[in-house]
Amino acid sequence: MPASSRAPVAGSWVAGSWAAGDRAAETPTARVRRARRMAKALAEAYPDAHCELDFTSPLELLVATILSAQCTDKRVNEVTPVLFARYRSARDYAGADRAEVEDIIRSTGFFRAKTNSLIKLGQALEERFDGEVPARLADLVTLPGVGRKTANVVLGNAFGIPGITVDTHFGRLSRRFGWTTEDDPVKVEHEVGALFPKKDWTVLSHRLIWHGRRVCHSRRPACGACPLARWCPSYGIGPTDPVQAAKLVKSPAEVATSL
Numbered sequence: 001m002p003a004s005s006r007a008p009v010a011g012s013w014v015a016g017s018w019a020a021g022d023r024a025a026e027t028p029t030a031r032v033r034r035a036r037r038m039a040k041a042l043a044e045a046y047p048d049a050h051c052e053l054d055f056t057s058p059l060e061l062l063v064a065t066i067l068s069a070q071c072t073d074k075r076v077n078e079v080t081p082v083l084f085a086r087y088r089s090a091r092d093y094a095g096a097d098r099a100e101v102e103d104i105i106r107s108t109g110f111f112r113a114k115t116n117s118l119i120k121l122g123q124a125l126e127e128r129f130d131g132e133v134p135a136r137l138a139d140l141v142t143l144p145g146v147g148r149k150t151a152n153v154v155l156g157n158a159f160g161i162p163g164i165t166v167d168t169h170f171g172r173l174s175r176r177f178g179w180t181t182e183d184d185p186v187k188v189e190h191e192v193g194a195l196f197p198k199k200d201w202t203v204l205s206h207r208l209i210w211h212g213r214r215v216c217h218s219r220r221p222a223c224g225a226c227p228l229a230r231w232c233p234s235y236g237i238g239p240t241d242p243v244q245a246a247k248l249v250k251s252p253a254e255v256a257t258s259l
């Protein structure tokens, strides 16, 4: 059957009815509608999705996000209480004793490079932003150790300014969902952002990341246990048998110890 004749009509989706070729036949309006139905299903599946790093200020979130590179949020949350009690301001990080910081954050991995970033971050904040974390993407990305992903995490979660966080999960899932064909994170950010109201961007990011960690894994996605199956063009790339798929769904404890 040609892809165009199988293109979904609102309300007619069943798991497996979509194929990658259908994306070409999908109108922009239909894509927005399908994407928003998927987002609604994600909201129902993960009503309490949130940033899993512990913080009480923009500086703490910025530091925690830098530490979370190649490290679980759980591990970061284990070291930050000590770090945050010892280093309370940008000035504290700027003048930090390198060996002491390395010692505190050692278990997060890449601790020398991360210590370097934290000290340079403190210096840059002191020199250019009066010791305050700026609330603009264009400023945040000029800081040492801060890329667009980290900047959007801080904007969305510490400042309440909507941001899309394209990490490995977000990129993989939005391509599987047929929301984008882009690989470049900035292009993904813009293409997916255009499908949703801006106010929803931050929580949407959390929900995709939660779904990626729990169900839509990079290697064996649990398609047969997935609440998005009926709208997903990638349904079937993982096991569709419900019993087999259910075994692949990660528990909160398993998620806490995975990247």
Ligand code: SF4
Pocket (backbone or CB within 6 Å): 176, 215, 216, 217, 221, 222, 223, 224, 226, 227, 228, 229, 232, 233, 234, 235, 236, 237, 238
């Ligand atoms: S688990 Fe399967 S059906 Fe669900 S979103 Fe991922 S690829 Fe699609």
